[in-house]
Amino acid sequence: TLSADFSFRTFRATSAIAQATAPRARIAVMPGTEPVLKRTIYTAKNKQTLPGDVVRAEGAAATGDAAVDEAYDGLGATYDLFFKEFNRNSIDDAGMPLHATVHYGKDYDNAFWNGSQMVFGDGDQTLFKRFTASLDVIGHELTHGVTEVEAALAYQGQSGALNESMSDVFGSLVKQYKLGQSADQADWLIGADLFAEPGPTRLALRSMKAPGTAYDDPVLGKDPQPAHMKDYVHTVEDNGGVHINSGIPNKAFYLAASAIGGNAWDDAGRIWYEALLDARLKPNATFKQFAKLTQASADKLHGADSTQSKAVTQAWKDVGVL
Ligand code: ASN
Numbered sequence: 001t002l003s004a005d006f007s008f009r010t011f012r013a014t015s016a017i018a019q020a021t022a023p024r025a026r027i028a029v030m031p032g033t034e035p036v037l038k039r040t041i042y043t044a045k046n047k048q049t050l051p052g053d054v055v056r057a058e059g060a061a062a063t064g065d066a067a068v069d070e071a072y073d074g075l076g077a078t079y080d081l082f083f084k085e086f087n088r089n090s091i092d093d094a095g096m097p098l099h100a101t102v103h104y105g106k107d108y109d110n111a112f113w114n115g116s117q118m119v120f121g122d123g124d125q126t127l128f129k130r131f132t133a134s135l136d137v138i139g140h141e142l143t144h145g146v147t148e149v150e151a152a153l154a155y156q157g158q159s160g161a162l163n164e165s166m167s168d169v170f171g172s173l174v175k176q177y178k179l180g181q182s183a184d185q186a187d188w189l190i191g192a193d194l195f196a197e198p199g200p201t202r203l204a205l206r207s208m209k210a211p212g213t214a215y216d217d218p219v220l221g222k223d224p225q226p227a228h229m230k231d232y233v234h235t236v237e238d239n240g241g242v243h244i245n246s247g248i249p250n251k252a253f254y255l256a257a258s259a260i261g262g263n264a265w266d267d268a269g270r271i272w273y274e275a276l277l278d279a280r281l282k283p284n285a286t287f288k289q290f291a292k293l294t295q296a297s298a299d300k301l302h303g304a305d306s307t308q309s310k311a312v313t314q315a316w317k318d319v320g321v322l
């Protein structure tokens with residue numbers, strides 16, 4: 001099921017980067033700085049040894065292997081959003097090379113960030129196809145690296161759900177940016193292209209616009225995501241429901257971005273990004289603490305009386321966090 005395979009699978013976020021990189025001791029991208037995009041795609045040849053064999057290095061032509069080429073292009077699109085819109089030079093903001101392995105394991109129904117690189121399974125071809133098929137999923141996994149560097153949000157309970165939400169927010173923004181969609185044009189779905197047999201009861205893995213409605217059928221069960229604090233799910237599974245309760249901050253981002261209007265990466269994305277970089281954001285942060293940092297960042301960027309600040313506050317109130 002989805003819970004056994006995707007949603008609830010837990011990977012202990014190792015802290016290779018956190019150890020190798022002093023948090024926030026970043027080399028800021030100066031205006032006019034050249035981007036440093038260095039991608040390497042590997043194949044695990046359906047085994048589980050990482051990283052596997054190099055199949056496409058930076059600058060090499062497309063291979064014809066969809067998983068390889070989607071990973072290469074998806075890392076590029078994610079790098080582009082962070083560089084062009086947020087002045088961020090890769091995961092560590094210091095030009096860190098991007099490594100991704102595809103064809104990981106056999107019938108592997110998931111994708112993950114292992115603390116050093118991204119990893120994508122082929123899916124079992126019955127429930128899921130390859131996990132590179134949705135650009136937002138590639139953006140989701142790379143964003144786990146950014147979050148680890150900037151805030152090291154502990155992968156448990158509310159801080160873990162914030163970690164997950166950050167990945168959904170920027171993963172969705174990567175797709176919107178690539179497609180040139182405004183907030184009202186976007187589908188706000190995560191993983192809409194992963195199902196082997198999609199349909200009205202299998203829209204995606206998650207919906208940021210309407211958490212809890214991404215799927216509902218006999219095989220998958222019902223999408224368990226809440227959209228409001230009154231429905232917060234207390235569970236020991238999934239590290240305290242990190243992929244479940246992320247519906248609440250996801251919906252807050254959707255509401256804020258939609259109220260502000262235009263391209264979600266311009267204002268709402270920038271506000272969330274600055275909150276993620278705020279030194280006051282601690283590894284065990286709660287939803288409410290993060291909400292206050294987005295208010296602070298909206299006030300700083302746009303002024304306390306701005307439509308942006310008001311939209312951010314209203315969004316968090318609407319999901320019961322403030
Ligand atoms: N695909 C999942 C995710 O990136 C794997 C995990 O639970 N870490 O969130």
Ligand code: ZN
Pocket residue numbers: 140144164167
């Ligand atoms: Zn995740």
